[in-house]
Amino acid sequence: MEQFDAVIVGGGVAGAAMGVALGRYNLNAVVLERRREVGEINRGDALQIAAVRALDRIGALDAIFEAGGQKTGRMVFSHYRKGLLGHFDISQAFDPPFNYILTLPHEKIEAALIQEAERRGVPTRRGHTVRMIRRVDDLMILSVHGEEGDYDIRARIVIGADGKFSTVRKCFGEEPETYWYEQECVVIEAEEPAGVPTEMRMAYHPDGFLVIGPLSPTVVRVYIMSLRHDAANIFRMSADEIRKLAIGRDPFLEGYQFSKRGAHIFKMGLYHCNAYVADGCALIGDAAHITSPAGGHGMNLAINDAEELADRIGPKLAAGEPVSMGDLKDYEAERRQANEQALRQAHEIFMRLTGPDLGYRIMRPLLFWTWANIPAIPGRMFKQMVNLGISPSRRQAS
Ligand SMILES: Cc1cc2nc3c(=O)[nH]c(=O)nc-3n(C[C@H](O)[C@H](O)[C@H](O)COP(=O)(O)OP(=O)(O)OC[C@H]3O[C@@H](n4cnc5c(N)ncnc54)[C@H](O)[C@@H]3O)c2cc1C
Structure with missing residues (x-):
């Protein structure tokens, strides 16, 4: 039976970043991924x-730029009737080199990280789908369904980077309860007219706000926020009907060509596991x-989890020493605190932006107005976000 120092289950952004981060320790590690091709998955x-900043620390930032990553340094706020409200310059508010949001189609982010991990x-x-894991003495045994049939492999440690419906998590009995939001989001692509600067846009509309983010130099992704039944109705519309609805929410979209290629509904939820670790395994990412x-x-959280875990277990695995439950618990303590804070803040902002209750609906136009007209407010929020999700021991004043 093959034996590895570490088996990473799942080759999404979390698993691929884990491969990159562990690759610094010269280990015998492998990523097992159920999907046959990169992509085939709707993500951000x-x-x-x-x-x-985390990508830079694990040495994977250049790989994202080489794959075509684009810097976005400006956030524009608008109103469905009043048009442009104002903007916030991320590139001015922060010192280089980390003064931008980096955008690249998700499958290219995954591919770049997978390639970087392979290079290491x-x-x-x-x-290859992992079906079951169990502990035998001081090793983990994984039962895998592969291209050429079923097989077992051994690992000193298993890293569950297998997303929302994690098999690794189930095998150690952690079943978090998910809070599903009433709000859903229709995600659709549009080609932009020539000469539009690279920026993120947020438009206020009482039926749901709209976010437009760059996907490639000429294509954007449009996120149309709605309540659940409205999202299903919008999704059934033709590309041209969706275009008209989107223009109603942000008239700036007038010259854009919408296409239903890759369109999907983003169902949004929230959960946080109590335990990230069990003897011989640890969870990262979704x-x-x-x-x-x-936000x-x-x-962000997935990559920071990967970096933290790799730094805790990598040196021990490389030295042939056992990874103790204490090492794993240290990882859990550090990351749980950082993640809890990020999840709480993301939830509060999301409810202010999309919450269906009357109080939120009354305050929302005011929120947009203040963001657009008092740069100190988004500035303060962005300044908090720069450290949000980073392990407490790695935070720097920004
Ligand atoms: C529509 C949408 C938009 C988003 N937008 C953003 C954004 O703009 N910015 C942002 O930071 N985040 C965004 N997110 C969230 C972000 O994409 C995820 O949090 C992040 O990619 C998590 O990655 P992951 O690797 O943990 O999980 P996943 O991407 O779910 O990867 C898990 C992987 O494990 C594999 N797998 C599962 N089970 C097994 C098994 N048993 N054996 C082998 N392989 C298995 C799956 O095939 C998958 O490849 C968005 C998410 C969605 C859905």
Whole structure:
């Protein structure tokens, strides 16, 4: 039976970043990924400043730029009737080099990280699904369904980077309760007219706000926020009907060409596991927590989890020493605190932006107005976000 120092289950952003971070320790590690191809998954494209800093620390930032990552340094706020309200300059508010949001289609982020991990000696096996893990003496045994049939492998440690419906998590009996938001989001692509600067836009409309974020130099992703039944109705519309609805929420979209290619409904939830670790295994990324999309923290938390865990277990694995439950608990304590704070803040902002209750609805236009007209307010929020999700011991004054 094959034996590895570490087996990473799942090759999404969390698992791929874990491969990169562990790759610094010259280990015998592998990523097992159920999907046969990169992509085939609806996820986000925006890496916020804290994620960019974590990518830089694990040495993967250049790989994202080489894959076509674009810097976005400006956030524009608008109103469905009043038009442009104002903007916030991220590039002015922060000192270089970390003064931008980095955008790249999700599949390219994954591919760049997988490639970087491979370059560091951590390969990915695609089309391999982990079905069960169990502990035998001081090793973990994974039962895998692969391209050529079922097989077992051994690992000194298993890292569950297998997302929302984590098998690793189930195997150690952690079943977090998910809070599903009443709000849903229709995500659709649009081609922008020539000459539009690279920026993020947020538009206020009483039926739900709209976010527009760059996907490539000429294509944007439009996020149309709605209540659940409205999202289903919007999703059934043709691309042209959706375009008209989106223009009603942000008239700036007049010249954009909408396409339903890759369109999907984003169902948003929130959970946070009590335990991230058990003897011989640890969870990172969406397997441990999912968050509302406010602030775009999903990838940020996933990459920071990977960095923290790799730094705790990498040196021990490399030295052939056992990874103790104490080492894993230290990882859990550090990351749980950072993640809890990020999840709480993302939830509060998300409810202020989209919450269906009357109080939120009354305050919302005022919120947009203040963001657009008093730069100190988004400035303060962004300044908090720069450290949000970063382990307490790694935070720097920004
Ligand atoms: C529509 C949408 C938009 C988002 N926008 C943003 C954004 O702009 N910015 C941001 O930071 N975050 C965003 N997020 C969140 C972010 O994408 C995720 O939090 C992040 O990618 C988590 O990655 P992960 O690797 O933990 O999980 P996943 O991406 O779910 O990866 C898990 C992987 O494990 C594999 N897997 C599962 N089970 C097994 C198994 N048994 N054996 C082998 N493999 C298995 C899956 O195939 C998958 O590849 C968004 C999410 C969604 C859904």
